Amino acid sequence: MARDPASLQTAASKVRFLGTARSGTQDTWHLRVTSIALVPLTIAFVWLVLSLVGKDYAGVRATLGQPFPALLMLLFILTGVSHMKVGMQAIIDDYVHDTHLKDWSMMANLFFSVCVGLACVYAVLKISFI
Amino acid sequence: MTFCRVDRQSAQAFLEQPVILPPRVRHMSNFRTESTLLCGIVWISGSRSNSKQGEFKPMAEVDLRPGSAESRRPLSPHLQIYRPMLTMMMSIAHRITGAALYVGTLLLAWFLIAAATGPDAFAIAAGFLNSIIGKLILFGFTWALFHHLLGGIRHIIWDAGYGFTHPEREYLAQATLIGGIVLTLLAWIIAYIVF
Numbered sequence: 001m002a003r004d005p006a007s008l009q010t011a012a013s014k015v016r017f018l019g020t021a022r023s024g025t026q027d028t029w030h031l032r033v034t035s036i037a038l039v040p041l042t043i044a045f046v047w048l049v050l051s052l053v054g055k056d057y058a059g060v061r062a063t064l065g066q067p068f069p070a071l072l073m074l075l076f077i078l079t080g081v082s083h084m085k086v087g088m089q090a091i092i093d094d095y096v097h098d099t100h101l102k103d104w105s106m107m108a109n110l111f112f113s114v115c116v117g118l119a120c121v122y123a124v125l126k127i128s129f130i
Numbered sequence: 131m132t133f134c135r136v137d138r139q140s141a142q143a144f145l146e147q148p149v150i151l152p153p154r155v156r157h158m159s160n161f162r163t164e165s166t167l168l169c170g171i172v173w174i175s176g177s178r179s180n181s182k183q184g185e186f187k188p189m190a191e192v193d194l195r196p197g198s199a200e201s202r203r204p205l206s207p208h209l210q211i212y213r214p215m216l217t218m219m220m221s222i223a224h225r226i227t228g229a230a231l232y233v234g235t236l237l238l239a240w241f242l243i244a245a246a247t248g249p250d251a252f253a254i255a256a257g258f259l260n261s262i263i264g265k266l267i268l269f270g271f272t273w274a275l276f277h278h279l280l281g282g283i284r285h286i287i288w289d290a291g292y293g294f295t296h297p298e299r300e301y302l303a304q305a306t307l308i309g310g311i312v313l314t315l316l317a318w319i320i321a322y323i324v325f
Contacts, residue, residue, distance in 0.1 A: 116236065
């Protein structure tokens with residue numbers, strides 16, 4: 001198996017285009033794309049929250065039951081949860097090095113993001129349809 | 131992403147520290163220069179017998195198992211040496227605000243589920259958010275949101291290739307900091323006017 005001893009790349013990695021991290025730049029790109037989407041979505045979310053200030057139970061349900069506020073909220077939640085999951089994974093990669101703690105942290109991050117995202121989406125849909 | 135300036139005096143002090151290395155790698159002391167950051171790429175293996183510099187061996191052949199002689203290699207200086215700068219602080223603040231927002235989504239989930247459940251649950255959630263401590267948490271959450279938003283825009287500007295040179299990166303950092311505070315105050319003033 002001929003391998004240039006001065007090169008840090010193994011033959012297999014040259015074929016697979018990946019290094020020892022075993023994954024490429026998907027996470028970085030995902031963060032960039034979700035960030036760009038979140039710029040208008042966050043401004044819209046803040047505007048929506050400001051419109052909810054001072055409203056009582058019926059008022060909040062009426063606002064969130066309309067199609068555009070509900071859609072904005074859903075888009076913001078889904079994009080935000082995806083962004084936060086990848087971002088927290090980057091934090092875990094930087095600070096957690098013990099193998100088992102890293103695995104459990106990765107799972108905790110995934111489960112937290114999915115639960116919070118699903119809970120928010122369920123609440124918005126419930127307000128819209130019931 | 132950002133460049134840190136090393137204080138000349140502390141760099142001098144760092145370089146003048148005695149270098150204690152195991153015998154097999156003692157020739158590494160010749161390479162303890164300001165380009166230490168690049169020294170991980172090749173490894174110099176010296177031997178005790180010959181006095182001239184050893185040959186280079188690739189990092190793949192270095193024994194880095196914990197406890198081996200070669201694993202005790204000199205590392206790049208870190209927080210002990212770099213003078214704190216605004217761009218450094220902004221970088222870690224971006225990460226901290228991101229983590230704070232991560233936890234803060236629980237607040238959003240609580241509010242939405244309370245609104246979906248019924249008037250009693252909503253009264254508890256709204257009562258907490260209208261209390262002093264609730265408003266304090268919301269204010270902090272709003273600031274974290276705007277700061278992280280503007281920091282994200284700053285990162286996108288960098289990704290496009292602009293703003294790396296000397297005055298621009300400082301202006302971007304200051305704009306993010308001041309803009310975050312201004313937007314937070316603006317949002318809360320609007321909320322009070324509406325309410």
